[in-house]
Amino acid sequence: MDNAVLTVLIAMLGGAIRVSTPFMFVALGETLTEKSGRINLGLEGNLVLGAMVAYATSYLTGSPWLGVLAAGMSGLFLGALHGYICKLPKVNDIAVGIAMMSFGTGLAFFFGKPFIQPQAPKLDSIPLGDWTGNPALAQALQVNPLFFVGIFLAVAMSWAFRNTKWGLIVRMTGDSAASAKAMGVSVDLVRFLATAAGGFLAGIGGAFLSLYYPGIWNQGLSSGQGLMAVALVIFARWDPIRAIFAALFFGAAGAIGPALQAVGITSGYYFFNAAPYILTLVIMIISAGSKASARDAPGELSITK
Amino acid sequence: MNDVPAAKGHAPSLQAIGMTKVFGPLRALDDVSINVDAGSFHALLGENGAGKSTLVKCIMGFYSGDKGQVLLDGQEVSIRSPRDARANGIGMVYQHFTLVPSLTAAENLVISRADAPDIIDWGKETRALAAFMDTMPFRVPLNAQVSSLSAGEKQKLEILKLLYLDQRFMILDEPTSVLTPGEADEMLGLLGGMAARKEITVLMISHKFREVKAFCDHFTVLRRGRFTGSGDAKTVSVADMSAMMIGDTPIRERSGRVQSAGGRDVLELAGVFADDNDGASVVKSVNLKVKAGEIVGIAGVSGNGQSALVEVLSGQRPLADGGIFIRGERFEPNRGAYDKFKVFGLPEEPLKNATVPKMSVAENIAFRSFDKPPVAKLGWWMSPGPMKAKARDLIARYRVKTQGPDAPIETLSGGNVQRAVLARELSGDVDVLIVANPCFGLDFASVSEIRSQIMEQRNKGAAVLLVSEDLDEILELSDRVAVMSGGTINYVSKIEDTDRNTIGQHMAGH
Ligand SMILES: Nc1ncnc2c1ncn2[C@@H]1O[C@H](COP(=O)(O)OP(=O)(O)OP(=O)(O)O)[C@@H](O)[C@H]1O
Ligand SMILES: [Mg+2]
Secondary structure, eight states: OHHHHHHHHHHHHHHHHHHHHHHHHHHHHHHHHHHTTOOOTTHHHHHHHHHHHHHHHHHHHSOHHHHHHHHHHHHHHHHHHHHHHHHSTTOOHHHHHHHHHHHHHHHHHHHHGGGSSSOOOOOOOEEOOGGGOOHHHHHHTEEOHHHHHHHHHHHHHHHHHHHBHHHHHHHHHHHOHHHHHHTTOOHHHHHHHHHHHHHHHHHHHHHHHHHTSSOOOOTTSOSSHHHHHHHHHHHTTTOHHHHHHHHHHHHHHHTHHHHHHHTTOOTTHHHHHTHHHHHHHHHHHHHHHSHHHHHHSOTTOTTTO | OOSSOTTTTSOOOEEEEEEEEEETTEEEEEEEEEEEOTTOEEEEEOOTTSSHHHHHHHHTTSSOOSEEEEEETTEEEOOOSHHHHHHTTEEEEOSSOOSOTTSBHHHHHHHHSTTOOSBOOHHHHHHHHHHHHHTSSSOOOTTSBGGGSOHHHHHHHHHHHHHHTTOOEEEEESTTTTSOHHHHHHHHHHHHHHHHTTSOEEEEEOSOHHHHHHHOSEEEEEETTEEEEEEETTTSOHHHHHHHHHTTOOOOOOOOOOOOOOOOEEEEEEEEEEEOTTSOEEEEEEEEEEETTEEEEEEOOTTSSHHHHHHHHTTSSOOSEEEEEETTEEOOOSHHHHHHHTEEEEOSSHHHHTOOTTSBHHHHHGGGTTTSTTTEETTTEEOHHHHHHHHHHHHHHTTOOOSOTTSBGGGSOHHHHHHHHHHHHHSSOOSEEEEESTTTTOOHHHHHHHHHHHHHHHHTTOEEEEEOSOHHHHHHHOSEEEEEETTEEEEEEEGGGOOHHHHHHHHTTO
């Protein structure tokens, strides 16, 4: 029995490390965008398009890291488009986001058809667990470098929001456009840049999906991770570090179902597969109801206004 | 742009000549000129809607004027945005705060600098800020989030920001309306001293003659968008200044206090508790009864729980414990109960708390009646005709200065928003009236008018709860005074048995 518990825990650790990365990137990108006072619900589109572009680039050039970069650029393009359209008068960022989601996935499916069959070179991982002598643990501790990049980015962002001029300007724009204008800051420009940069990060999240885990390209690759990650931002109360923990938590919860099955507990399999969604919902209800979360929300977001 | 800011290091002079600004059909400014000497403390006077804010916003480059030029130290400067104004050493404290709520005071200060470093060395900045604060006569907690500061602290921080940025031509739009008289005197005294030493030049919009007489040396008056006079603030009498402000419009006679025969208790607060947004208790066990035909004034320094209490009464904040009773029945603050018990109210900051800024004046005035005849038939079919007719009538009766019933209420001047809300709340049959700082930012004619309205409601038999930070207002209107300090009421007295000093001591928590 002890062994089974251990198995499940190791599986959850592995899940947290493997599954969390795309969530991290999308959630960090969305945190940046929302901190500037705009919501981009379309990051699911960036994720899927990023996955396709990364896979195609890796296949055509043979370099997976070039694929990651290309995925970022495709996300940058979608984000910039969102940012540009929202600058036009009387445009609602949420509606544009939903349109961009369909646009991004549509583009990916359209251009991605020829790349479903071929095998593209994948990203390598760093074996961090070989010394343990435990094959399950070693397997769980196969870590992709992007995982560390994500954590580093979160720390950097959290630092930058407090200690750099640009960080403060983004927060100011997101919290009080009137103050930003009174200070001569171009609110539209700041939001445009923040949305484009956020889109870039979401694109990289997509590259992880197609080039590492699950490491294929097809139309069912993303099951709404992009949307879920946007929700995680609220859950993490617009804090990059908390976004990382939220992503890890979500990844770990997602591993519960398969791991239980592996140790022979099959009843409630579908229920446990839904665990991450249920847990997130529960935690969101608890935390969103708290007054602290209302205070952390950037004042200019169209959902809080 | 002028890359040598003319204003650095000494007090500049400023002239604005022939300023004109048109909003649609309204000439908000019509060929107005103003001359502010170096090192002077200049007052800009005028009734609500006279165009004072519009004039200074044109000088600041917030609005582009339709005509006019600005001279700084005798040289023409072109100011097209607040950024240009800042580069020229012109800074302003707006009627509405422009601090960023989620940043700390220190972050607000540092980021407001044009030369804010790309990477902020907080160790160094904190030391510099502390050294700067040491030279200032008032201070603000630097590491607190601005949203957690009181209105008075925010106002101080706005002014500190101008000094920190070395903006030596300072425009203040009603800077003392959120301060206690003591704080206001302290701040104006300091600014006056700096002006006298020719370190800064101040242009201040104010409705308070007392401050103008005590601290200003010159004044300029606007009326309906035109220049109507200027002079030496020390020698010209208040009567002459007010004549320039209102022309020959008669001021409404104050309504007298009718002796009431001690009505029944109407409004009762029984052990009311409330929490602030972080869950800390800010209103603690408040017990108070208000009779019909009585005004009970709640005095207190801002931030002692009064706003939370008003929010509880207006249904914006949940009651943590205790109860509110009207004529012995429990009162749950919701729309139905407001109607049933005929409870009306004027909360503070009406643009934020009592209106929908982007909706029209007529719609805002109809909030209490849009689902009743004649505006609505069968309780749901709204006819805009009667709604507008009623709005026109109220706009005329309460002299709300607006372009018309269809103008969005946010385009009204500060004082006129207040009047529109009052028109909505007082035009019906009132049993209980809850007012918070009703004369905040109003010119003297409106103050007189609104206090009369409140007194009239009392004379007609309404139970009035008046929460005010203005002690003069409390002393003028109340039948009984209660003092709130630290979230509780620590003193209640009939107005004839108390005086300003006793109340002041209890306000300070003794
Ligand atoms: N953005 C705007 N659009 C249309 N009209 C406006 C706008 N801003 C101000 N006005 C109008 O211009 C006139 C002057 O307003 P202003 O705010 O300058 O008055 P004020 O003298 O500052 O009054 P108060 O003492 O009440 O603050 C008012 O009638 C107001 O309704
Ligand atoms: Mg004004």
